[in-house]
Amino acid sequence: MVARPMRVAVIGSGPSGMYAADALIIQQEIPVTVDVIDKLPVPFGLVRYGVAPDHVSIRSVRDTLDKVFDKPGVRFIGNVEVGVDISVSQLQEFFDAIVFTYGASRDRRLGIPGEDLDGSVAATDLVAWYCGHPDADRKTFERLIPSATAAVVVGVGNVAVDVTRVLAKTVEELIHTDMPEYVFETLRRSSITDIHVLGRRGPAQATYTTKELRELGELLDADIVVDPSELVFDAASNEVIASDKAIARNVEVVKEWAKRTQSEKSRRIHLHFLSRPVELRGDDRVREVVVEHTELDGRGGSVGTGKTFVISADLVVRSVGYRGQALPDVPFDATHNVIPHLDGRVQGDCAAVGGQYVAGWIKRGPTGIIGTNKKDATATVASLLADAANLPAAPLPSTEAFDDWLAKAGLQVVGNAGWRAIDNAERELGAVSGRDRTTIQSSQDLLRAAQVI
Numbered sequence: 001m002v003a004r005p006m007r008v009a010v011i012g013s014g015p016s017g018m019y020a021a022d023a024l025i026i027q028q029e030i031p032v033t034v035d036v037i038d039k040l041p042v043p044f045g046l047v048r049y050g051v052a053p054d055h056v057s058i059r060s061v062r063d064t065l066d067k068v069f070d071k072p073g074v075r076f077i078g079n080v081e082v083g084v085d086i087s088v089s090q091l092q093e094f095f096d097a098i099v100f101t102y103g104a105s106r107d108r109r110l111g112i113p114g115e116d117l118d119g120s121v122a123a124t125d126l127v128a129w130y131c132g133h134p135d136a137d138r139k140t141f142e143r144l145i146p147s148a149t150a151a152v153v154v155g156v157g158n159v160a161v162d163v164t165r166v167l168a169k170t171v172e173e174l175i176h177t178d179m180p181e182y183v184f185e186t187l188r189r190s191s192i193t194d195i196h197v198l199g200r201r202g203p204a205q206a207t208y209t210t211k212e213l214r215e216l217g218e219l220l221d222a223d224i225v226v227d228p229s230e231l232v233f234d235a236a237s238n239e240v241i242a243s244d245k246a247i248a249r250n251v252e253v254v255k256e257w258a259k260r261t262q263s264e265k266s267r268r269i270h271l272h273f274l275s276r277p278v279e280l281r282g283d284d285r286v287r288e289v290v291v292e293h294t295e296l297d298g299r300g301g302s303v304g305t306g307k308t309f310v311i312s313a314d315l316v317v318r319s320v321g322y323r324g325q326a327l328p329d330v331p332f333d334a335t336h337n338v339i340p341h342l343d344g345r346v347q348g349d350c351a352a353v354g355g356q357y358v359a360g361w362i363k364r365g366p367t368g369i370i371g372t373n374k375k376d377a378t379a380t381v382a383s384l385l386a387d388a389a390n391l392p393a394a395p396l397p398s399t400e401a402f403d404d405w406l407a408k409a410g411l412q413v414v415g416n417a418g419w420r421a422i423d424n425a426e427r428e429l430g431a432v433s434g435r436d437r438t439t440i441q442s443s444q445d446l447l448r449a450a451q452v453i
């Protein structure tokens with residue numbers, strides 16, 4: 001084992017990166033220092049830029065993650081993109097081990113004609129916009145939302161439910177959140193009256209969770225509409241309803257909604273099952289979605305029937321999943337969009353790549369809840385620590401040498417103090433309007449708050 005503290009770089013400060021850093025630092029056997037490197041000037045990945053801002057208690061997990069930066073030996077190295085600002089091989093010169101936890105937040109595509117029409121957007125981009133991500137395409141959403149009258153959301157997972165809820169809520173229902181001010185301004189001008197949510201399978205196959213689903217039926221100014229004829233259950237559905245309480249609850253919720261009569265509310269959420277989009281049509285912008293009725297195939301899947309109907313819509317939000325991306329010089333499984341591994345050890349063609357580890361969404365794909373990443377990251381760190389005993393006692397350049405390298409590369413690094421300054425600035429900004437915090441969106445404003453420019 002090396003005589004000095006082992007130096008580990010964790011690439012990505014989302015939950016998996018923060019849980020990995022924590023697992024490394026709290027153990028007593030091997031002295032370790034950890035640099036958590038993120039391409040953004042702020043930490044916490046999708047906890048900040050994915051989890052819906054109106055789910056305040058889930059978002060508060062960042063307070064737990066933040067405590068990791070208070071522990072001696074853990075540094076935040078923000079605003080440094082691995083693969084762009086520094087290569088993996090350069091990092092290897094400064095660290096004994098690297099843990100890749102850079103997530104999988106690219107959208108999947110539908111692969112249907114018209115998908116690239118103006119007005120057809122990925123849920124990833126809409127979520128980034130309302131969460132105030134530095135790369136958010138503000139212009140597009142500030143143009144599309146006030147000029148749309150009907151939206152189609154493709155997908156029935158929790159992200160689809162999140163975006164539907166945010167589009168259907170009144171600003172008064174969101175004003176307590178940390179959403180940037182521009183989001184409220186745009187949503188206030190929203191002219192959307194109807195939101196159609198499309199699930200290609202039946203109510204027993206939808207992947208949302210009951211708590212999130214129920215919220216759609218409890219909105220101030222939006223009714224939920226379910227066509228009873230779409231509540232179809234085959235033998236496979238009945239089997240899964242009988243064996244899985246969560247699915248049984250989901251089915252009960254939509255059955256109850258199918259009995260509801262519409263009120264005078266100004267918006268409607270139409271939940272469609274056994275429906276999949278086959279084409280988006282339009283002119284300078286998407287105008288309608290051609291939807292094919294599907295039927296259950298008896299094995300939990302669905303097949304097209306060839307019968308179609310058309311929904312008029314000038315906004316289409318594609319929410320059909322996330323995928324990971326390769327990092328230069330790091331093995332990648334392009335079929336599953338993950339880094340191949342064995343017990344968290346990155347696998348090359350025939351063997352483990354020494355000193356490289358992986359955790360979180362880029363290890364197992366976009367599945368599970370935030371807490372799943374804790375168990376996952378802890379398991380990866382266990383492999384890393386087990387290997388540490390066999391690490392050659394190679395001399396490494398000092399921490400200062402790494403910092404010098406970053407400075408010489410002209411990078412405006414946000415460290416722990418810079419992040420604390422951003423955190424304070426966001427709290428102060430929130431206090432102006434009686435909120436806990438307001439997200440600062442632009443990179444320049446974040447860097448200014450961090451006092452690195």
Ligand SMILES: Cc1cc2nc3c(=O)[nH]c(=O)nc-3n(C[C@H](O)[C@H](O)[C@H](O)COP(=O)(O)OP(=O)(O)OC[C@H]3O[C@@H](n4cnc5c(N)ncnc54)[C@H](O)[C@@H]3O)c2cc1C
Nearest residue numbers: 012014015016038039045046050082102103360361369370
């Ligand atoms: C829209 C949405 C809503 C969600 N809501 C919930 C919820 O309500 N409850 C729940 O339990 N789970 C929720 N999840 C799931 C949860 O967010 C994930 O389980 C979790 O964030 C995955 O953690 P991760 O650390 O693997 O990836 P991420 O959170 O994506 O973190 C990856 C980090 O790596 C950084 N990074 C990427 N590339 C590089 C690079 N080249 N160099 C340096 N840094 C890089 C990113 O900036 C990011 O900070 C949601 C997910 C999404 C997408």
